[in-house]
Amino acid sequence: MARSLELHNxxxxxIRRAEQVHTALWSQHVSREITSQQFAVLNTLSDAPGIDQRTLARLTSLDRSTVNHIIRRLTDQRYxxxxxxxxxxxxxxxxxTDDGAALLGSLIGPAEQINRQLLDSLPEDEREQAVDMLRKIASLDDGPTGSGP
Incomplete structure (x- = not known):
């Protein structure tokens, strides 16, 4: 018989469960129409206007086909x-666009609020360390070309 994993460890x-919690909070408190990935695209374009899709994919850590789909959708919506x-x-x-900037402005406060809510689930002295650990895990695919290990 195959050995099983203790999923709680x-x-x-x-990480998948934490993403489920984040997605549920996002839908409840930020937006049911704009996903957190779409938010990342809007936010990045606010910080770096006039970039191309390849650069946007790299800056958001999204694959190019996902970025292409998001760009198409947000362009159709005139954001x-x-x-x-x-x-x-x-x-x-x-x-x-001006509408995109206004949309982003309306989403930033609620996005910050759920970020705080997630961090508030941890003891205060562990919050910075938790974010640092997640950054380390998230950067595992940041090889010299940023294309993975």
């Missing part, structure tokens, strides 16, 4: 604009 299971790069016609540069 299995990091992958716990993002796309223009050809005059220096390199193969590239499309992305920017928030």
């Amino acid at each position: 299995y990091v992958g299971h716990l 993002i604009s796309q223009v050809r790069d005059e220096a390199d016609r193969r590239r499309t540069l992305l920017n928030l």
